[in-house]
Amino acid sequence: MEISALQKARYAYRPKLPVILTGPVSDIAIEFGTPTESVADQADLRALFKHSYGKPLARFVKGKNDKITRRLTVGVILSGGQAPGGHNVIAGLYDGLKKGNKDSKLLGFLGGPSGLIENKVVEITDAFMDEYRNTGGFDMIGSGRTKIETPEQFAASLETAKKLGLDAVVIIGGDDSNTNAALLAEYFLEKGEKIQVIGCPKTIDGDLKNEHIETSFGFDTATKTYSELIGNIERDANSAKKYWHFIKLMGRSASHIALECALQTQPNICLISEEVEAKKLSLGQIVDQICDSIVKRAANKENFGVVLIPEGLVEFVPEMKKLIAELNDLMAHYADEFAGLSGFETQAAWLGKKLSAESAKVFASLPAEIAKQLLMDRDPHGNVQVSRIETEKLLIGMVEQRLAELKKTGSYTGKFSALAHFFGYEGRCAFPSNFDADYTYALGFTAFVLIASGLTGYLSSVKNLTAPADQWVAGGVPLTMMMNMEQRHGSKKPVIRKALVELDGKPFKAFAAKRAEWAVKTSFLFPGAIQYYGPSEVCDQPTKTLILEHS
């Protein structure tokens, strides 16, 4: 296998660990807190998780641990979208297992949770592991989005686990995957099986965090990669002085990625979905906000700039949410009639009569290309595919219209030429930053200690992340502690609560304090490419979000 020079060099990187994990494993004891409660809906969750609800927090301390050196067989699953560092979770888990007992075995389930259901598995050996240390991607064993949901799937998972003689399953995933881990842990307990389940907090989106999980892994590397690109584009904008760049950033519902990138690059505008929702902003108001910056900068002869847009924005704009819901209803209800309408103009005229007055007005205000996208790109259930909406182009189109109006009134005399970008896949499989390489390795090693100590239904937890790695604090957080009940597909389901951007949190406040200045005055920052070597202030810094949250 031919590999790049960087990949070869990264093989030699030794991830840093909390000091507790660097000594003999038999010296790692568990200190338990008091029983915990879920963040909401305690009664419902206690009923659903009869055997696993309310366990105490676990923290590693120096002490005797006799169980830890016994021979173990563990299976590991990568679940959901890629995030940099997944391979190092496996490496930390592998090295921990082998340190505990050289005869312990680690099996990798192929292609995500379906690997467990269908018993598709590979044994991880030294040579195999060494090919993936400190690398990006989930290509070592693949990932998948299958959920273990039906009774048959749970039964099949148990059957695989028993067939393979597993002591434990480690699920590396986001909020949904870890909800699944909690259900699987409960299922095994209910069936009287000793197979343990441990989760690890993964997602570039940064929305799996709480009091005990300071950040999900991958967020650091992904935001640094996007910030590299945004900074490069800012520098280009400031050099050519002729384009406004509208950059959409991956991140699902939450705006953590956009916010972190804004803190790293200081663009003229960064929209935050959570704020749009809280303030009930209309598309028109968002466009006005952008145009305000464009007009002021044009007055300073700066006909260029950068706008960051979180992927989930349109769903947080109340009027768009309403329009999309109405479109979904109408097209489901009048599927045949709608299918009989030929051409966009005919469809638009028909919708004009069927939509509520408010939604009809919003629909009519959309640039034609976007309106067409809403009608054409539908999922197999006929629903509008919100993630396919090119929000960056939608906003460019509406800004152009608004600026043309302002030009007529004489309040704007600048030039506006815009370019659209979308960054997402570029950052999910980068080589993990030193921070993510260390953090994930520690998470994996911690998962081993939790397993070897007999715990189940826990999320691997490594805290105090803004301190040097040797001072990090390792332990476990009961999965049920992070859960509440939410409406999903018409019924209440237990889920890990998603962390959205908090408008009274320090990262947002730091941004809000500066954005009026950034909107007018060019204040771009150019972070450059992620560095794995060099001065510590260049290559070892955590995200600004994490630093601010800890300040």
Added chain:
Amino acid sequence: MEISALQKARYAYRPKLPVILTGPVSDIAIEFGTPTESVADQADLRALFKHSYGKPLARFVKGKNDKITRRLTVGVILSGGQAPGGHNVIAGLYDGLKKGNKDSKLLGFLGGPSGLIENKVVEITDAFMDEYRNTGGFDMIGSGRTKIETPEQFAASLETAKKLGLDAVVIIGGDDSNTNAALLAEYFLEKGEKIQVIGCPKTIDGDLKNEHIETSFGFDTATKTYSELIGNIERDANSAKKYWHFIKLMGRSASHIALECALQTQPNICLISEEVEAKKLSLGQIVDQICDSIVKRAANKENFGVVLIPEGLVEFVPEMKKLIAELNDLMAHYADEFAGLSGFETQAAWLGKKLSAESAKVFASLPAEIAKQLLMDRDPHGNVQVSRIETEKLLIGMVEQRLAELKKTGSYTGKFSALAHFFGYEGRCAFPSNFDADYTYALGFTAFVLIASGLTGYLSSVKNLTAPADQWVAGGVPLTMMMNMEQRHGSKKPVIRKALVELDGKPFKAFAAKRAEWAVKTSFLFPGAIQYYGPSEVCDQPTKTLILEHS
């Protein structure tokens, strides 16, 4: 001014120089070769460049140079699109001038060549220079695309130069800008003025190179940045195993960028415009080539992959070139009639009757979105804007159609889901790689030596670039030597000959030898982010193109 940690660290980087440039400047003598000839059209060019044609090659050697320490005033211009390293050309020139004589002055013309015409200028001081060392972008003095063409512009340029007491002008630019440098040098000589003109070879596109210019600066950094992103996307594709990514890459007409990125990342497909033209491939043949890979990979259950597409592709497809020419003619000739046609269907029907049979067939075969783009996105002269054509989406649409046909015949049973990307602005303003930082600094210093030695009409030249920097060979190449006559806007003009990808050159041959394997077998390489620190094999390597050309 707030700056990033990397920017601060990069300020401290000391670019490496050829050994000849590291000693006392008065020990750098010039060794001249014999008179040179242009690459073609010698008689025409000799007539056009009466005072500057045919000068000898210049090479720096150890020896006495008395002139070099005299006090000089030099103006510098950044011309055209951004390329990483522009600021270091200025730094090398500045440091050379100050080393020669501490009272020498460097003036920066603002916003490109128009700064010279309009006398918009800033003096470069130590403090100002230090803010831009080893940084990306052209924001130090800005750039622009104005050409010095009319007699008035030439006269105004001379007037500015005299007003400022300039000894020389340095133009940092691509083939067009350096053609302009040659014309300006000739103009000053013709007017009996002693103002010298020196060019520096800039362009990320890599198409300004020849026997004496091994590469243009910026190509190294830009291709490394794009390759980082392509590699990350490849790793994502190989992890998720569900998308084909179609990635268009900046680079104007030439496919050097796409080829270099292919050598660095080993994608399944990389189209090379020069080959498409040489083999007179139709869109259908290109689509067949892509589908062949998709079908074979699907048979191996690999329903994912990566396709690289050079920006200029459509202009190299003979049938598309013809179609675009016909559309431009028709829409110019029947402008009013065409403007009266409402709706795409009406326009398409009208065109169906007016286009030649061949072009009508091609037009009808295009996905609707692309056909609409051809008719809508026209420049102020009414011409189709080729650079706006979303070739990546065009190919996706045509591949989908073709796969649907193959599915009917039973010869394809895979799944095809595609994502489109375009990388360009992300790479033009990155922090220059160590290679580009060193190379540009050496080019700037070399420009100083050429000026101080009294030369004009030369391009700064640094050769032997695959050796360590101390072994690089510095000198100057007469601009007229690289020129020929080409048809531009209806008349023959002197221009520097553009270097396209040579199909019998080593880089293309290395790619061609491997691509059949890459098309079927996943052979991705993940170069990762540009590193400025760390092991030399990671942070100091030139491009594969340069290494192959020197092998």
